[in-house]
Amino acid sequence: xxxxxxxxxxYIGWFHDVSxxxxxxxxxxxxxxxxxxxxxxxxxxxxxxxxxxxxxSLLDLHNLLDDLIRQAGHLMHDTHQKEKSPxxxxxxxxxxYFEEFILKARRFERDALLEDSGIDPTTGxxxxxxxxxxxxxELDRLxxx
Numbered sequence: 001x002x003x004x005x006x007x008x009x010x011y012i013g014w015f016h017d018v019s020x021x022x023x024x025x026x027x028x029x030x031x032x033x034x035x036x037x038x039x040x041x042x043x044x045x046x047x048x049x050x051x052x053x054x055x056x057s058l059l060d061l062h063n064l065l066d067d068l069i070r071q072a073g074h075l076m077h078d079t080h081q082k083e084k085s086p087x088x089x090x091x092x093x094x095x096x097y098f099e100e101f102i103l104k105a106r107r108f109e110r111d112a113l114l115e116d117s118g119i120d121p122t123t124g125x126x127x128x129x130x131x132x133x134x135x136x137x138e139l140d141r142l143x144x145x
Contacts, residue, residue: 004109008102010037015098018072022079022086022094030076036069053108061104068097 014037021030044062047053071094075086118130126134 004043004105007037007039007043008105010039011098011101015072018076018094021076022072022091025076025080025083030080033076035073036065040065047108053111057108061101061108064097064101064104068094068101071097 014034017028017033021028021033044058048055048058071090075090075094079086118127119125120127
């Protein structure tokens with residue numbers, strides 16, 4: 001399974017290919033562009049099994065990805081058929097979906113790293129479990145003195 005960083009790099013490459021197909025449809029065979037990099041579904045299943053990210057948050061990310069893929073397909077198809085550049089608003093919507101997808105995925109990665117470090121991702125403070133562990137260790141140390 002790829003790391004999240006590897007998946008994001010794959011999507012960045014995919015977005016680059018999609019952008020070329022949208023703005024240079026005569027030079028790119030948009031049928032050869034992968035509709036959706038496939039490792040994301042595997043990554044989601046692994047994360048769900050590990051319980052690292054809340055299911056609702058994963059669903060939001062998945063829905064955002066669906067919107068991104070749908071908008072990309074729509075723009076590639078239209079520019080290929082009409083042989084003209086898309087409207088600014090349509091491409092801007094695609095760009096917004098892509099940026100939101102990358103930002104949310106990076107936020108998940110950060111939160112997972114913080115959770116492993118004992119820091120609550122919401123507050124930025126030490127997690128209650130880690131504080132309890134520290135208090136027990138200090139009480140044990142005091143008893144030995």
